[in-house]
Amino acid sequence: MRNETKTKRDPEGTRRRILDAATEEFAKGGLAGARVDQIARRAETNERMLYYYYGSKEGLFLAVLEKQYAEFRAAEEQLHIVEEDPVAAVRTLARFVWDWYYRNPEFIRLVNSENLHEARHLKKSTQLHQLINPVVNVLADIVKRGQRQGVFRDNVDVSQLYLTISALGYYVLSNRYTISAVIGRDVAAQDEHERFAELHTDMLLAYLERR
Known part of the structure; x- marks a missing residue:
């Protein structure tokens, strides 16, 4: 009662x-x-x-997924990187994504679960594109500014770039236990997270750099 x-x-x-x-x-x-x-x-x-x-249970699962993406987007919107130097802005955005995954392991586990279902539930969402597209648009503006300033290469597929930023951090953390077992150290430890962030940032900027 x-x-x-x-x-x-x-x-x-x-x-x-x-x-x-x-x-x-x-x-x-x-x-x-x-x-x-x-x-x-x-x-x-x-x-x-x-x-x-x-x-239904499936409807609740979708609501949980949408909430996770909404919280991710809300945090991204607090970055204020539109006016930042393009190189610094890429660093800021990438590090935010990787830190979010690091601090929110439930996000990775939930997305992994949805992948097992081939995104059957997310495909029914009426909110998903609204939750993802804005940050891709911000990244597109950053890339354009870098190109105008002569520091970024031409012909950058921004959607692929964002997915690459996401994948670099996501793969390590979503496979942390098997990777750690294979290489003999905890890749999700704080110092390892910092080292991966530095390596991945260097890789991204090496790709973007105009030669």
Whole structure:
């Protein structure tokens, strides 16, 4: 009864608790392994409310994914790199992406889970392009400014460049355990993260540099 009353009095809080609980459960067990009853217990509500707000377990999973991308975009929008020197702006953006992955391992686990489903849920999202395209547009402006200043090469595919920035950090962290086992050191340790960030930045700028 107490949870029922709490839910009725605070629907926004209930949705927030459900999403937070679902994020933990889906990140831990994927879509298949996460249990609706466990999510409800974590959220201090009941299963009926999960279905009321999100329709199904799959609908809740999509809502969790959209929330993760929305938080990623909101953080990117705080960078204020539009007026920054193009070389410094690329460094800032790339480092932000890699640090985000490093500090938000649940994002990587959730995306890995969705890839197992061939992005079946994200394809249904009406928000995804709005969450991704703006930062690509910002990067395109940075590249154009670098080209006008004569420091960046021509014929840069900006979408590919952004995906490369993402991939450089994503691969290491999404495969941290197998990579660490193979090379004999924790590639997700803070000092290793710093070294990879420096190496990857040098690689990006070497590609962009006009010769």
